[in-house]
Amino acid sequence: MELREYVEALRDELVTASAAGDAETRAVAERLVAPLESAVRLTLLKVLSAAADEITRELAPGSVDLRLRGMDPSFVVTAPSADDGPTKDAADDADEAAGDWSPGALGGARGGATARINFRPPQEMKDEIEKAASRQGISVNTWMVRASAAALSNSRRAQRGKQQFNGWVQ
Known part of the structure; x- marks a missing residue:
């Protein structure tokens, strides 16, 4: 999963919102956008991890794990095997x-x-x-x-x- 497009979309939204202000407001917003990128990525990873945990609780005994390779997260889905539990609902x-x-x-x-x-x-x-x-x-x-x-x-x-x-x- 590529996070770059989401981070860029948020950055564009911040720059667009700052356009409503004066030149100084736009300059401050543009200076804040770069340091916010890592915070936004971390927040998105936390959200994805929480979602994977919630899905795992519903899917158990199967699971969904979030893995990070480089800067890109990916999901690993482990389906329950036939011998993981009773066939009863x-x-x-x-x-x-x-x-x-x-x-x-x-x-x-x-x-x-x-x-x-x-x-x-x-x-x-x-x-x-x-x-x-x-x-x-x-x-x-x-x-x-x-x-x-x-x-x-x-x-x-x-x-x-x-x-x-x-x-x-x-």
């Missing part, structure tokens, strides 16, 4: 997962908005997770949400420093 999976964890596990926030995390475990761990989810008759996503909720709940208990015992004593 992601929205159905998110709805299913949102209702399956215990209400107290995450501070009582049940059924709220869902978020996406790109999780890349080693292949052996992925296989074990899939087997565990299959044994329970649930999706991998639901299994991961439950496992995460349990880990967070245990972590919270450990942070409080209290030991809790359940049962009967005679």
